[in-house]
Amino acid sequence: MVYWVDIILLQTESFTIAIFIYLTYISFTMGQEKILKNIENMTISAKEKISQCKNILIVGHLDADGISSTSIAKKMFEHAGHNTDYLIVKQLDSITIKKAEEYKKDLTVFVDLGSGQLDKISNYIEDNKIMVLDHHQPSKKEHPNILLHLNAHLLGMDGSREISGSGMCYLFSRYYLEKDEKLQKELEKIAIIGMMGDMQLRDGAVGMNKQILEWAKDNNVVAIKKDICYFGKQTRPIFKLLEYATDPIIPTISFNHENTKAFICSYINPRDNDNFWKRWIDLKNEEAQKITGGLIKLFLENNNGNANFALKQLFCDTYQFLDEAKGTEFRDVMEFSTVLNACGRHDKWKDGVELIIGNRDNLPTITTLLENHRRCLANSIDIIKKAKIKRMNNIQVFFAGDTIKSTIIGTVAGMALGARILDRSIPVLAVSNDPEDSSFSKISGRGTKKMIFRGLRLNDAMNLSEKFGGEGGGHDIAAGCRIPNEKMDEFLEAVDKGIGEQMKNG
Numbered sequence: 054m055v056y057w058v059d060i061i062l063l064q065t066e067s068f069t070i071a072i073f074i075y076l077t078y079i080s081f082t083m084g085q086e087k088i089l090k091n092i093e094n095m096t097i098s099a100k101e102k103i104s105q106c107k108n109i110l111i112v113g114h115l116d117a118d119g120i121s122s123t124s125i126a127k128k129m130f131e132h133a134g135h136n137t138d139y140l141i142v143k144q145l146d147s148i149t150i151k152k153a154e155e156y157k158k159d160l161t162v163f164v165d166l167g168s169g170q171l172d173k174i175s176n177y178i179e180d181n182k183i184m185v186l187d188h189h190q191p192s193k194k195e196h197p198n199i200l201l202h203l204n205a206h207l208l209g210m211d212g213s214r215e216i217s218g219s220g221m222c223y224l225f226s227r228y229y230l231e232k233d234e235k236l237q238k239e240l241e242k243i244a245i246i247g248m249m250g251d252m253q254l255r256d257g258a259v260g261m262n263k264q265i266l267e268w269a270k271d272n273n274v275v276a277i278k279k280d281i282c283y284f285g286k287q288t289r290p291i292f293k294l295l296e297y298a299t300d301p302i303i304p305t306i307s308f309n310h311e312n313t314k315a316f317i318c319s320y321i322n323p324r325d326n327d328n329f330w331k332r333w334i335d336l337k338n339e340e341a342q343k344i345t346g347g348l349i350k351l352f353l354e355n356n357n358g359n360a361n362f363a364l365k366q367l368f369c370d371t372y373q374f375l376d377e378a379k380g381t382e383f384r385d386v387m388e389f390s391t392v393l394n395a396c397g398r399h400d401k402w403k404d405g406v407e408l409i410i411g412n413r414d415n416l417p418t419i420t421t422l423l424e425n426h427r428r429c430l431a432n433s434i435d436i437i438k439k440a441k442i443k444r445m446n447n448i449q450v451f452f453a454g455d456t457i458k459s460t461i462i463g464t465v466a467g468m469a470l471g472a473r474i475l476d477r478s479i480p481v482l483a484v485s486n487d488p489e490d491s492s493f494s495k496i497s498g499r500g501t502k503k504m505i506f507r508g509l510r511l512n513d514a515m516n517l518s519e520k521f522g523g524e525g526g527g528h529d530i531a532a533g534c535r536i537p538n539e540k541m542d543e544f545l546e547a548v549d550k551g552i553g554e555q556m557k558n559g
């Protein structure tokens with residue numbers, strides 16, 4: 054029997070919840086609006102000075118987000134009548150800044166990097182010839198004479214989760230360019246590739262990313278669909294999709310060729326009329342459901358009552374570009390961003406930019422490149438599996454020397470954490486030789502979200518390198534530095550201590 058008091062209480066409660074949701078929504082959109090207004094104001098006040106700079110050099114980071122950011126900048130500046138040149142770098146340090154200075158342009162625009170190295174940039178390039186669009190942690194000092202500095206954190210956004218470098222470039226373009234719907238759509242598309250490349254969409258979009266995705270969805274740029282999270286739904290035969298599944302690892306299936314094939318065949322006929330293996334997108338609804346049901350069963354049976362987390366990871370929002378052909382690497386945003394990553398990491402960043410901008414002449418090279426990249430990652434994971442890991446109090450260190458390229462070692466370290474090859478309770482520092490200077494090493498640090506909740510700030514830890522004659526920067530969850538070899542032990546001690554301090558209350 055229900056009493057009227059209960060009904061009132063129930064109504065009051067849902068009313069309170071409704072009000073709460075409404076207020077949260079309002080404060081969220083108001084926060085967003087304020088940020089956009091600030092970006093608009095800052096862009097408009099710098100616009101005239103920027104317009105006067107005929108020749109522009111764009112300097113971007115070499116990952117998928119950096120290549121996307123560079124492409125947005127190139128497209129929009131050319132559209133606005135500037136001449137552009139671009140340069141993609143692994144890390145913004147004195148060597149690469151000097152390189153940029155040698156171009157002697159009217160304006161150097163740093164995208165997806167720069168905010169943490171303004172002091173250093175200022176040493177080589179005059180302040181009034183510098184512009185920065187970035188989402189990395191900024192350094193503390195202000196530089197009032199810089200033409201324009203749009204940084205996610207300074208504008209009140211979390212640059213690790215809420216917006217990418219490409220997103221910052223896109224927002225700038227909204228206020229710098231005269232309205233042009235076709236171009237806006239193209240730039241929205243590129244902004245989304247960057248978000249994905251920086252792993253900001255893994256648990257669903259939040260903050261400004263969500264806003265940009267909504268614009269893109271309304272413009273029919275992208276379709277968003279809940280699906281299994283695995284890589285290769287457009288291009289891989291399903292047995293490969295499942296066999297190489299790492300996030301989450303499928304019990305008894307991942308990395309087991311025979312089991313994977315047997316599993317699939319027990320649910321569906323895996324071959325099409327021409328006897329080719331079907332891809333995920335070729336499956337009929339009921340076939341996909343059967344496989345998904347089978348996967349859920351595997352997780353429930355093999356995770357000792359701990360299946361919830363893995364099951365949550367199994368599904369996510371997936372994103373498809375509506376102007377790209379089905380079954381290509383470019384239809385699915387996850388695959389597209391991986392192509393770009395492969396380009397950047399293997400010195401083909403020019404191809405990456407060309408690809409985004411619309412020049413697809415080099416496609417065969419790019420598919421081979423993708424295969425190489427996958428093989429490189431798999432080999433490197435094997436190397437980590439067999440390697441001796443130096444375990445300190447609060448960090449684990451892996452020395453790769455020359456065995457893993459410094460351009461992919463961060464990705465590999467992140468994968469090894471994800472696949473539990475490394476201890477997931479403390480961050481990993483992966484060390485490789487610096488190819489540009491043999492007296493230096495490069496270090497890539499990776500953590501997990503859980504560690505961030507416990508206080509981890511890898512960018513602060515990597516910044517300690519400056520005390521030892523090195524240089525560094527990045528995000529709380531992923532950061533890097535270079536350090537003189539002779540200072541390595543001292544530096545690692547300092548990082549171990551520093552990270553212990555950061556995470557001591559977690």
Ligand SMILES: [Mn+2]
Pocket residue numbers: 118119165188217218219251
């Ligand atoms: Mn980025």
